[in-house]
Amino acid sequence: MSPIRVAVRGASALAVVALAAATLPAILLLTPAGRGRLLRFFARALLAAIGVRHALRGRLPRQGALIVANHVSWLDVVVLLAYAPARLLAKREVRSWPVVGALAAAAGTVFVDRFRPRALPGIVADVTAALRAGGVVAVFPEGTTWCGRTGGRFRPAMFQAAIDAGVPVAPVTLRFRLAGGAQTTVAAFIGDDTLLASLRRVLSARDLHVTAQAHPALHPCPGASRRTLARAAQSVVQGPAVSRSWTVDGPVAPASIDDRDTPELLTAA
Template sequence: MSCWTVASPCTVRCAAHRVPPVATGVRARRYAALAGALLRGLASGPRLASGEVLRTQAKGVIRALGATLEAPASVSGPRRRPGEAGSLIVSDHISWLDALALLAVEPATALAKREVAQWPLFGPLAERAGVQFIDRDRIRTLPDTVAQVAAVLRAGRSVLVFPQGTTWCTESGSGFRRALFQAAVDAEAPVRPVTVSYRQCGEPSTVAAFLGEDTFAASLHRVISARDLAVRVTPHPALHPARDRRALAAAAHTAIRGTGAPAHP
């Protein structure tokens, strides 16, 4: 157990199709489209970490999966002036698809658990996109991680984090871990809470959830098989960085909750 470790009651049984899956032929076409989208992303090389390229490639992967992205043009609001800090974008955490949806809207430096680097194709793609990998089992790395995030924010780039520390089957989830909010305090950067939610045929769905002992391959297959899946990104008003990290974490979680998510099964 470490400072990053959070227990969730959600298991793979929570992830379920709300409507019948698509036909085998549709799945096959989606897998082919996904392979093409990922290879195009890899072919972008170092350019993938640049804002517009990252946004375009993330949208392409979501389309290839057969999902629809419902999101505003930006989650950080008006364009920052030179010298202003970036935003600490904090979101609930349901799926590996969360990060893709958010990066398709707001190119940022994302933090992810180190295991993501080992995922086929997605891992190398994440590295080229500038994702920073966290070793959640080493508590001694936490101060350095906070300092690195603060430095990125001071440089004017936004940082995407999932402070719940694990995935849940709905938006409500658990409270937020406070450590990374210190980076926003240190950098005097705004905190932007964002809700990511999933719908099938317009109704709340847990099909995209990546939980417990689930494997990435099984979760990917479930998402590709999902009928009429939509990923909804809902930004909330920015929180002022003058607050202490405890207050920031509580306020961010309060903003994200209460979205009418399905109850935990």
């Protein structure tokens, strides 16, 4: 793709972010439903600005559910927000990012301190309360990003929130493809990769398409094992891909941005 077109995409993305920042005071005053609609508008505007096509197959829940998805890229968050009025979990560092941190906080993001594992039960309690109140919370149980060719083990902690709140788990598979249907690692954000390098690849990609495949919900019974629920959701999300062909345009090693494994601190179900 020509440098001019890449520059136009980058400028368009900055314009969308600037507009979102300008509306931040209004976002804080909106009802949760109004906030969700506005965030959906900005998510779709950003995807259009950077030339990423997207589609949803199936239905995502609108209330009282825990969405769980595979984690490949920073684009995952944008795609989910384009379709679901969801609160998200994010690492604490995101809160200090210029503009993005303020927008994330306004959207009701639950921030996780990766260096304070003892805080995990409190975070699970916060998610449980949000689910009981009828909210939708989206998490990436792998705990970090993978290239898409392979995936990580689903950590069970947040599944306890769905069990305690008595709400379904909605598994979602995110797939990244180029023209012709070949799956691609161009958007992967792993290992020593930088956000700038990942953004540059996305802006330069031709016909990058992200599909969010919403699978049938899993309904845990009271007293269910969060580990069993996590394994079931992982099996659904990481099931056989529709296409086995790949293009390797980005990092592919099954490494992570942060490979610290948060200890399991909750008592066994």
